[in-house]
C-alpha cells in the first residue's frame with residue numbers, strides 16, 4: 316500500500332546516543348520530556364488517521380520503555396478522535412513518563428487495555444491482533460539492546476502474522492536503530508513515524524523492507540538543543556569504575572606550568588583535575604613553583620624543573636615524564652620570557668599524548684599552532700587573537716562560525732571562553748551557557764583546563780571533554796557565587812566540582828569479568 320520511500324538526507328540522520336543527548340538537553344532548555352512524548356504520540360495518532368482514513372479499529376502494542384509511552388499517548392489521541400482502540404502492554408512501564416501515560420489510558424473506560432507479560436498471555440490475545448484495521452508497534456525504540464527477548468519476540472511475531480498494516484513508532488521493533496541490522500526478526504511496518512530526525516539505522520539499505528514509508532515528525536525539540544551543552548552530554552563520558560580497579564586506571568594528568576612569578580596557576584589545574592575524577596595529577600614546574608605547590612597541598616605531586624622558568628633544557632625531561640600520563644595540560648603560569656616559548660613549541664610538537672593548550676602556551680604557539688585530533692586549545696578572546704591573528708566576532712552565530720573555521724584550519728578542538736563558551740572540532744559546534752560574571756576572578760580558566768584534561772581521560776571525543784568541562788566549570792561558579800556572591804575564588808569552584816559532576820554523571824561500579 317505504501318511503497319514510496321521518502322528520500323532523507325543522510326547527513327541529517329542521528330544515532331540513538333545523539334538522540335538521547337538532544338532529548339536531555341531539550342529538557343535542560345526548559346522543554347519537559349513529557350511534552351516531547353506527548354508530541355510524539357500525538358504525531359503517531361495524526362499519521363494513522365491521515366494515512367488510513369478508513370481504519371476504525373486500532374490495536375496499540377506497548378513495550379515497557381518510553382517507546383511504549385509514546386504508544387499510550389497515541390492510544391489516548393486515537394480514542395479521542397473517535398476510533399475504537401485496544402491496547403496491549405507487555406508489562407507495566409517502569410519509568411516515570413511512560414508510567415504516567417499508561418495510567419492515563421488505564422482511566423479511560425472507552426479503551427480496552429490488557430497486560431501480557433508472557434508469550435502465553437499474548438497468544439491468548441491473538442484475536443485482538445486479527446481484529447485490528449491498523450496495528451501500532453510501540454514495543455521498542457532507540458532503547459533496544461541485543462536480540463529480542465520474550466514476550467517482545469512473540470509480540471513481533473503476532474504483529475507480523477496479522478493482516479493489518481503496521482505503523483512503527485520511531486523504529487520498527489527488532490531493528491537496530493543505529494545499524495539497521497535485524498538479529499532475529501523485526502516488525503515489517505507499512506509506515507514508520509520517527510521523531511525529530513531519522514535514526515541512522517532506518518536509512519540502511521537492508522532496513523527498507525521493515526521501515527516501509529518513513530515520516531519524520533518534529534516533536535518540539537528546539538534547534539538550540541542540538542548545540543547547547545547540557546546534562547545529556549555526560550553520556551559521552553565514562554565515569555564508571557570496575558570493582559577491581561587500581562590506581563591510575565581512571566586517568567593520569569601531567570600539568571606543565573608555573574614559573575618564578577606564577578605558582579598558583581598549575582596548582583588550580585592539578586587540583587581541579589583531581590576533583591574531576593582522575594587518579595593522578597602531577598605538576599612539572601620550575602623549581603620555585605614546584606616548591607610552592609608541594610608546600611600548599613599534600614594532594615599535589617610536583618616534579619621540579621631546574622631554574623626560574625621553563626626552558627629548552629627541560630624539554631627531554633618533560634617528554635620522558637609525559638610518557639607515563641594519559642593527558643598533558645600545558646600553559647598556566649609559564650610566562651613568555653626567555654626560552655619558554657621555544658620550549659613550549661618543542662614540547663607541543665613532539666609530545667605523543669592528548670594535549671590541552673592554555674594561557675601562555677597558546678601565545679607561544681600563536682602563528683604556528685600544533686594540530687591533532689586529541690589537541691584542545693582553551694583561549695579567551697585575547698588568546699584567540701594570539702592564536703589565529705583575528706579577534707573573535709561579537710555575535711554568537713559569527714563567533715561559533717569563526718571557532719569552527721579556525722578549529723578546522725588548525726585541526727584541533729578550540730574552546731573559546733566568554734559569556735557563552737563556544738567549542739568546535741571544525742565540524743560540530745557546542746555552546747555552553749553556564750557561568751556567572753563572578754567568575755572573572757583569576758584562576759577560573761586554570762580550573763577549566765584541569766577539568767578539560769581530566770575529562771579527556773573519560774572519553775575519546777575531546778570536543779565533548781571540553782564542552783562538559785565548560786558546563787561543569789560554569790555551574791561550579793554559579794553555585795559558589797550563590798553562596799558567596801561576587802567574593803569567590805578559583806578554589807571555591809574546585810570545591811564545587813564533585814557535587815556538580817555527581818548530579819549528572821552515572822558513577823556505576825562495574826564488576827570485573829570472572
Ligand SMILES: NC(=O)C1=CN([C@@H]2O[C@H](COP(=O)(O)OP(=O)(O)OC[C@H]3O[C@@H](n4cnc5c(N)ncnc54)[C@H](O)[C@@H]3O)[C@@H](O)[C@H]2O)[C@H](O)CC1
Pocket residue numbers: 334335338348351352353355378379380381382383384385454455456457458459460461462463464465467484485486510511534
Ligand atoms: N528521544 C526523544 O526525544 C524521545 C523519545 N521518546 C521515545 O522513547 C523511545 C526510547 O525509549 P527508551 O525507554 O529509552 O527505550 P525503549 O522504549 O526503546 O526500550 C527500553 C525498554 O525495552 C527493554 N528492552 C531493551 N532491549 C530489549 C530486548 N532486546 N528485548 C526485550 N526488551 C528489551 C528495556 O529493558 C526497557 O524496558 C524512543 O524510541 C521514542 O519512541 C519519548 O517519546 C520522548 C521523546
Ligand SMILES: [K+]
Pocket residue numbers: 382452453454455456483484485486487488
Ligand atoms: K517501535
